[in-house]
Amino acid sequence: MGLSARETAVQILHDIEEQGAFSNLALKKALWEQKQLDQRDKNLVTALVYGTEKHKLTIDHMIEEASNRRISRITSWTLAILRAGIFQIMYLDKVPSFAAVNESVELSKTKEDGKASGFVNGVLRKVVRSKETWDDKALPAHLRYSVPKKLFDFVLSFYGEEWTEAFFASSLEEAPMTLRCNTWNTDKNALKTRLALEGVEAWDGLYASQCLHTRGLQQIALMSSYRDGDFIIQDEGAMLSVEMLGVERGHLVLDMCAAPGGKTTHMAEHAGLTGRVVARDIHEHKLQLIEDNATRLGLHNILVELHDGLKELEEEDQGKYDRVLLDAPCSGLGILRRKPDIKYHLSPKKFHELVQMQKRMILHGFDALKPGGTMVYTTCTVNPRENSQVVEYLLRERPEAGLDKNGLPESIQSLMGKDGYIQLWPHVHHTDGFFMAKITKKEES
Template identity: 40%
Template sequence: MNTREIALNIVYEIESKKAFSNLLINKKLKGKNATAIDRNFITEIVYGTLENLIYIDYIITQFSSVKINKINLWTLSILRLGIYQIMFLDKVPDFAAVNESVNLSKKYNKRTSGFINAILRNIIRNKENITLPDKKKDIEKYLMVKYSHPQWMVQRFLKYFDKDFTEELLKANNERPDLYIRVNTLKISIEECIGKLEGKGLKVTKCPLIKEAVIIRGINKIEEMEEYREGYIHIQDFGSMLVSKALEPKESDFIIDMCCAPGGKTTHIAQLMNNKGKILARDIYDHKLKLVEDNSSRLGVKIIHTQKFDGMKQDDTLIEKADKVLVDAPCSGLGIIRRKPEIKYRKTPDDINELMKMQFEILKNAAIYLKPGGELLYSTCTIDPNENDKVISKFLEQNKNFEIVDIESSLGLSYKGIGTIQLYPNIHHTDGFFIAKLKKII
């Protein structure tokens, strides 16, 4: 197995087809007889290259007479992977990184093999002399290059946070996240599940805030585990699980999930309801609803009814019918950069402005479906206040019959003392999540 060739094809498709790294890695490795070492190496150089893309391109501009936008994408992808190995992986000898890169170029773009060879060898000779932009003179450019975040994003974070916090946040965005799983208590007890996992040599750490949440280490192909196939566990980050806990669903509730795919929160809500009550799970794509149905089937959930429906539209048949409504809104995803580093390079301020309009419209429709006294939970996987606090503030200004429910104190997580929750990767070591709970008082 040529691990670097697989990595090359993944990086190429992420750039050329706008694929997502986590999905593509699983797709490319599915069915291949890859060892744990092979899988780890492929994952390492793919994620490492994506996480450090701006820094890597900054290096290329110093050693290449050809502008980056003029370099063939196969050639550029090979260069990027090679530079990542040279600059970041001590376990890979420099000569191996060069030789393997040249061999790949002979297969994918033979005429540039000499170009790749020359640049990589020149970088090796001069890598100790590569310097970053001056931090004191231009903090924006320094942070942009060192942590490979686009300039607009760095500017935005510096506007909301101080310099030290921003740097720690950007650094955390380039770190690998813990693997959280949710124990499915509809099928197995927490202790029995932990025993099974530890019996396979895995290291399991309990989460103090969510009893069914555990961190596991020592596994690569979790979807192939018996415990996963049997529906004893589900891959889900702490922040995502916290959303369902904050909703506080009850067995008798009728709950609407406005944007349900792929079903992690929806099935967790069903679990917390002990498979009693009713959940209407909606999304606008059939293939995403199929994911919810497949996860429900695997986990033994029987109370979820999926339905194709656009949350931007109002459904008059549901006015004041729901006990609780979840709006896990479409967002920029700036809180999950650790899992999908390509997000950094795809989002723009204009995207966020459009998302804010969508988020507000979905929230307005969700409010109409609530019974008096019902509760609405709004969540995003972003750390941008425009998509979080500002959306909630605007909603409350226009809907005087709603008030904030203090989940900040009840869940033991401090934010601003206003009752909502904001998780940050650099503080909470989890995905960046925002959660606000609103109650309809009339």
């Protein structure tokens, strides 16, 4: 007999804390293993894991207040049970508080010889009693939004208090479910009609030409429209980086960090039968994801290669490509709604290492461009040191590089700042927090 939904969620939260597992990967693994869970249970597990991770520091503050005990003195299983219980009490209106308490206490009886069940009961009941008078506005801002103080202050140093708070507040919200219409198979109107027949409401995106926002999208792998390759799940901001690149039919394109293949397949649509996308990634196990997506979408103009973008370019790659996309490894601050545990693992050392990687990779990407070619440098972060400062480094190191501020679709042009960069924000543009810069290589004289 498998685990219940709440047991599964607590198991995942325990593994995240004890083993350093990533929430999205731990969740995917657990839902695959616990085959007895129906879709409603899976939805609850997902809500508990992501919700608890998003609010973890705020919840830990409540635990310490209610228990007069530091988090470091609470065992890992008890802590996972308390966190999940408090998330249900404070943030999940559809779960009655008494049910959250009782379920948590019963679960604690199965862990660590049941020694902590009285402690769990006492802490959760105290939280329930204080719920009506709880005011998170009395907390320091970093605790209110469950962000490590050093990270909060880091973002604050660039953007000021009001903007920083709005940004981190948006990181606690649910991310929109958007998809990209595969124009090799269908068009947006036909896809909307087909989705409606499958119980999914869809409407046009705000910026990207192939984007649809959706409501009611569940069990995607079972949908005939998905299996037939009519769409791929992708954030609207990710689509914009490809539209900015301006891939045309017949182009030879390099995608330097391609997995899982969302942008690769988008570029392949635009390159057409006479073009080709070379899709590279450093992780061998991720190459299959690119191939699977390409096959499902019916795209056969993609060449998948194992390659480390940090290594010096082979001579045959120098000046070879019409278009280059570098979706660089980054801190991921723009996708905290989707991967909340990112914020708990960032450090000054990590930021520094990422910037050094990005600087090497942007030079390699630019060197792979033909004269007259175009490159887009993009990240899913809002950190200027990983974004504009990396592009400015390239412009200093390569005199033939230029920032291209023109010739963009109107919807993209309107997003561009005076500095020539695009920075998307979840709380403003309702996309993930993407940065984009369009760079050209001068024609040889």
